[in-house]
Amino acid sequence: MYDCIIVGAGPAGSATAYHLAKQGHSVLLLEKAALPRYKPCSGAVSPSVAQWFDFDFAPAIDRTMRKVRYTWKLGDPVEGELQTAEPIWMVRRDVFDHFLVQQAQTQGAQLQDSTAVTGIELKGDYWQVNTANGSFEGSYVVAADGADGPMAQWLGFPEQEVRLAGVLEVPTNTPLEDTCAINFEFGLVKNGCLWNFPKHQGYSIGACAFRGKNLQEFKTYLEPYAQSFGLSYSQGSAFTHPLKVWDGNRPLHRDRAVLVGEAAATVDPLSAEGIRPAMVSGVKAAGAIHQALNGNAEALAAYTRSMHEEWGADMQWAQRIASLFYRVPGIGYRVGIKRPTATQRLGQLLAGEIRYADVANRVMKRLGGGLIPGLGG
Ligand SMILES: Cc1cc2nc3c(=O)[nH]c(=O)nc-3n(C[C@H](O)[C@H](O)[C@H](O)COP(=O)(O)OP(=O)(O)OC[C@H]3O[C@@H](n4cnc5c(N)ncnc54)[C@H](O)[C@@H]3O)c2cc1C
Known part of the structure; x- marks a missing residue:
């Protein structure tokens, strides 16, 4: 026993x-x-x-990584650095x-x-x-x-x-540069995003809709996104997996x-x-x-x-912010993600240094304000 x-x-x-x-x-x-x-x-x-x-x-x-890069429909890029003690x-x-x-x-x-x-x-x-x-x-x-x-x-x-997420693991022939970034792409996946996380020698490229209808044809999202980094879908291994x-x-x-x-x-x-x-x-x-x-x-x-x-x-709080953000992702990108402090807060949240509750009111006011013309810009 x-x-x-x-x-x-x-x-x-x-x-x-x-x-x-x-x-x-x-x-x-x-x-x-x-x-x-x-x-x-x-x-x-x-x-x-x-x-x-x-x-x-x-x-x-x-x-380990510190640099984070975001795009809106593959354009309007913005970069930030995680300021936490550890990358x-x-x-x-x-x-x-x-x-x-x-x-x-x-x-x-x-x-x-x-x-x-x-x-x-x-x-x-x-x-x-x-x-x-x-x-x-x-x-x-x-x-x-x-x-x-x-x-x-x-x-x-x-x-x-359960949600359904997809990931494409693409190995590279040589190690990646130290200067590469964690990438998030908003605007191409309804109610979700695409991301590309560098490894020592390869990329892990993902897609998920976090609300509403699950994505079905992951290849239609992952292939062009991989190509935007000069990577070929066929060189990678693709998987889908549920997310609870x-x-x-x-x-x-x-x-x-x-x-x-x-x-x-x-x-x-x-x-x-x-x-x-x-x-x-x-x-x-x-x-x-x-x-x-x-x-x-x-x-x-x-x-x-x-x-x-x-x-x-x-x-x-995370759920409330997600619900508002994915209703108006374009505004969320403009008034939230593009702020210089966005990446610092992301790092602090992941490090457990702050909680969503600490930032939720400000974030939701900004997102809510963005819905009213003239506010939140
Ligand atoms: C595409 C994708 C990308 C993700 N990216 C991230 C990320 O970057 N960072 C992050 O923090 N999280 C990420 N996640 C979430 C993360 O992968 C999971 O939340 C995490 O693995 C959960 O850990 P776990 O130990 O609960 O379950 P799992 O890691 O899933 O382990 C469960 C284990 O149980 C075993 N098992 C199942 N059934 C049985 C059975 N009947 N008998 C015996 N064994 C069984 C399975 O084989 C498995 O090994 C991602 C998820 C997906 C789908």
């Missing part, structure tokens, strides 16, 4: 496994893919995640995620990859977790199986709408089980940042399960509350 069985070895599952194992608990991490595995993702990670771990992330970071990390998800799993293993967590979970059963005071390679028993179970995993539904949580965006505070626990990461729909509805909230939720869930194992009957409910107060409360 394990103290805890974690389903899914992405950043949420590994963060949970790391902290539970570090506190001396027996942990089994079950992952359906063979590791290392690629996860469709552009791989921008806030360096602030390092504060919750006591190891050096350097081996998992592909490159933003760019990671390759096969490398980054495997590194985190290995850190959890060094603390004693056991890994079984190539092992899809096929069902779970609550047997009184423990869970039986069934896989194609046999069954395992755990006092607690963690659903860390991402946006398209089955665990949340099996645990009886209501189904949630935060859409209201919901319970994240039930008896002896919690949801973490995208299984808990933690993705920021404005920036689509999912890795940092996945790791935060994993760290918090580990703390809660540790307390529950020590007899605190309220610990899992406290996990839900803490995620609502410390993440969900701010995601409400």
